[in-house]
Amino acid sequence: MTTITPTTSHSAQRLPARTTSLSFGGVLRSEWIKLRSLRSTVWSYLILVVLALGMALVMSLSYLSGGTDAAGLSKEAQADLIVQGSTFGAYIGQLVVAVLGVLVITGEYSTGMIRSTLGAVPTRLPALAAKAVALFAVTFVVGAVSTVGAFFVTSAVFSDTGVTANLLDPDVILPLLGAGLYLALVALFALGVGTILRSSAGGIATVVGVLLVLPLVLQMIPAEWVQDVLPYVLPNAGYSLFADTSAAADAVPFWENLLIVLGWVGASVAGAAMLLVKRDA
């Protein structure tokens, strides 16, 4: 079947000129190839899009069937209504990108791929950085495209009632992009947790715990300091990147919420970087 064809190999003319070398651009391209060449990744992103469009449709239809007179709303309230419908998918979509973010790295540990990855990039940190950049960029683009798609779905459902919104209105486009940003940051947070724990089950459980269980449990504790902590929990701060919370009495400005979310992501990724360099692969 296969035999070595003795090529004209003599020491004199053996190795061809090796002009290429390891570069961050190359590692980034490698991580992009890895991301797109796994069915599970492609499926996760498809589910994210379907969720965003589907939830937008369900939300706006159920609002209409409620019989509320939407046409009487102010311009701002109309835009707000459409944004709410368009970004509703992100509440469930965050679980999809959380699982994806964990699996991007734990899948390498469970299959042994990590040894090939770190063999090719022995300084290690560029591999994690490239993974983070690729995951963030793709998740942000897919997330934002899906919320913009959901905007058109919602607008179409509401078109008969006279409720409209302009996509390019900052009050509309910013929350739509904000939902994409939140999803991308959740994916990064999950990547960090996955790298720290190196276990798919443990990583997914931890991230889902932070996103869903932690805010619920804290809410049930009556102590005042616990209530003070609530706005600093990852999803609570994150939701205000796309959902209007300015009506709440103790509203935190957008930038502060973004900083809180970045703090969670930073802690997770920094811990991951530290352990990745320190541990044996």
Place this chain on the structure above:
Amino acid sequence: MWAAAGIRSVEDMITAEGLTKRYGAKTAVDHIDFTVQPGQVTGFLGPNGAGKSTTMRMIVGLDRPSDGRVTVNGGRYAQHRAPLHEVGALLDAKAMHTGRSAYNHLLAMAATHGIDARRVHEVIELTGLGSVAGKRVGGFSLGMGQRLGIAAAMLGDPATLILDEPVNGLDPEGVLWVRQFVRQLAAEGRTVFLSSHLMSEMAQTADHLIVLGRGQIVADAPIADIIAGGTRSRVRVRTPHSSQLADLLARPDVTIMRSEAGVLEITGIEASGIGDLAAEHRLAIHELTPQIASLEEAYMALTADAVEYRTEAIR
């Protein structure tokens, strides 16, 4: 336990100095020094748990040495600008994602170093994976996984190759293929460092052997020397007067075993000595054959201590 003598060039070789790996209280690799020379196949032998894989993992920076250092082609693996061009490593036939196709696995590995798709196709042809390159790795047999691992190791056309158990899981044809392949790589002037637990395979592939036992180097010598020096030669004698001959030969330094009726396996005295003794006492001899020690026996003798130690440890 002596360092390999020979020409020392900084280029294209692996050098370990005081290399050590400890896991808690257990020392897996204990201050070993060795040099793997270019242009030949260096075999790496040792019982399970002797520290072979750990040593190989430290060479490519997957494990961090607890002490000492190991360099490849003049520098630490991680310090090279293009590690894949310096060293190709097959450390584990399963170091790949099961959900990805062989082609995409190689393409992603190649991309890190800016190696183009043409080279990916070349290594696929080189390892005979052409018909399965588009298939997902999860469905691969162990042998196909080994071929893919070798293909990945060859991506950077490296001057040094490190192969951990490359024939594991291969059918006889695949074993032959790997043997010819590594021989050719060495003939091209590359450094080849190969571990295997198949002694017979090593005897046919390697030029030089480094034997590891209990984390220490037990032998580091050309393969012919190890085979010759590893065991005392044994002589097989077939004679109708076996008990008489055995009595004549009885000396403290001579071991005599009766393998079947009329056949003696004698260690500790040369064939000529036995023949002379028999002639002196007018005993007929039907067969007098010096038994050539095999690498397997030499290896067993060298690592006996390490193996016994392990058995005790289990108890």
